[in-house]
Amino acid sequence: MPDINKNIKNVGTGFASFLSPPGPEVIRFTVGQPDFDTPLPVVQSAKDSLDRGETTYTRTQGSEELCSAVSSHLRRYDISIPPEDIVASPGCKQAILYAMMATLDAGDEVLLLAPAWPSYDGMLKLLGAIPIHVPVNRDNYHPDFDALEKAITSKTKAILINSPNNPTGAVYKPWEVERLAKLAKDNDLWIIDDMIYATLVWEDYGYTSPSIFEDGKDRTITVGGLSKGWAMTGWRLGWIGGPSIVIDAVKKINASSATHVASFLMPAAVTALSLEKEIKVMANSFRERRDIIHKLLDELPGISVPKSEGAFYALCDITGTGMDDVEFATRALQEAQVQLIPGSLMQGGEGLVRISYATSMDNIEEGVKRLDAWLSNL
Numbered sequence: 001m002p003d004i005n006k007n008i009k010n011v012g013t014g015f016a017s018f019l020s021p022p023g024p025e026v027i028r029f030t031v032g033q034p035d036f037d038t039p040l041p042v043v044q045s046a047k048d049s050l051d052r053g054e055t056t057y058t059r060t061q062g063s064e065e066l067c068s069a070v071s072s073h074l075r076r077y078d079i080s081i082p083p084e085d086i087v088a089s090p091g092c093k094q095a096i097l098y099a100m101m102a103t104l105d106a107g108d109e110v111l112l113l114a115p116a117w118p119s120y121d122g123m124l125k126l127l128g129a130i131p132i133h134v135p136v137n138r139d140n141y142h143p144d145f146d147a148l149e150k151a152i153t154s155k156t157k158a159i160l161i162n163s164p165n166n167p168t169g170a171v172y173k174p175w176e177v178e179r180l181a182k183l184a185k186d187n188d189l190w191i192i193d194d195m196i197y198a199t200l201v202w203e204d205y206g207y208t209s210p211s212i213f214e215d216g217k218d219r220t221i222t223v224g225g226l227s228k229g230w231a232m233t234g235w236r237l238g239w240i241g242g243p244s245i246v247i248d249a250v251k252k253i254n255a256s257s258a259t260h261v262a263s264f265l266m267p268a269a270v271t272a273l274s275l276e277k278e279i280k281v282m283a284n285s286f287r288e289r290r291d292i293i294h295k296l297l298d299e300l301p302g303i304s305v306p307k308s309e310g311a312f313y314a315l316c317d318i319t320g321t322g323m324d325d326v327e328f329a330t331r332a333l334q335e336a337q338v339q340l341i342p343g344s345l346m347q348g349g350e351g352l353v354r355i356s357y358a359t360s361m362d363n364i365e366e367g368v369k370r371l372d373a374w375l376s377n378l
Contacts, residue, residue, distance in 0.1 A: 014118035027367035049264035062088025081241035092225030092238035102249035108157035114348025141168035158190040164197035164310025171309035181216030199229030336374035
């Protein structure tokens with residue numbers, strides 16, 4: 001039998017081993033998925049498109065209406081990308097992969113701010129590129145610029161930014177993003193900016209794109225999608241935009257792989273991007289849950305956690321319990337009936353556990369109550 005792709009053996013399975021649905025008695029703090037239904041206008045728009053028979057091939061890049069809607073949405077963040085330099089993709093994850101495929105060769109190194117969402121590592125290894133995990137500051141999970149500078153070599157080709165961040169909940173300050181852009185300019189790097197959580201920010205300064213700074217303007221590739229802020233995880237709708245030289249390559253990649261996103265979902269995506277009230281309601285709900293869960297987590301023995309600034313994750317340092325993160329998560333499931341993600345599934349996440357507060361307030365209160373009782377009785 002012929003061999004399979006040799007890169008596959010280097011690719012991990014991310015959080016899979018700790019995402020298996022447990023019994024109904026378990027409180028799940030694991031799934032990064034809004035617990036809201038997709039807004040009804042979006043659902044109705046998809047139904048109307050089906051009724052119109054919009055189920056055939058269409059423009060590979062995505063409809064003109066959708067690309068224009070994405071371009072308009074990005075202008076809310078002062079990101080200036082014309083519709084012709086935007087491609088609709090089957091989810092933000094696919095957009096990230098397209099960005100990597102368009103800019104990287106085998107052996108190129110990419111800086112990741114660690115701990116980083118594990119799919120980044122897997123995608124890079126699939127392409128034969130090399131992820132370089134650079135630890136963030138543990139006190140707030142923001143970039144360690146000295147460490148980033150030291151990690152750059154002659155093979156470094158790009159830096160990948162995710163703010164608001166999964167798994168840390170950090171939102172990088174404007175001056176930090178500007179400094180990251182300067183770092184990229186000084187070392188001639190591409191910037192892949194994953195803005196999937198941009199609508200979910202709990203700090204006054206909000207999400208900041210590196211493309212708004214002069215140093216980042218011509219080297220930032222912006223990727224995003226509708227999964228998190230619009231409660232549309234299963235719809236698999238994302239986008240990628242940036243310099244024409246990159247997007248022209250992405251158009252070729254998309255045409256040779258996905259062709260285009262589902263035709264009848266494009267009008268639904270346009271509708272989603274027009275919504276304001278529904279998106280604000282969801283964001284405000286997660287902000288309230290952030291406040292509650294941190295108040296409760298701060299009372300747990302042996303645990304410290306910087307306050308989440310965005311997304312819907314709290315990354316807890318559990319080293320004060322005397323357990324490593326895998327033992328902690330395993331025992332929390334078995335003994336407290338609470339499911340968590342151990343940080344060591346991500347390089348640089350040792351001694352940490354990720355909690356997703358994208359669940360009901362009742363689950364948040366009950367889950368932390370169980371953890372408190374378990375830890376107090378150890």
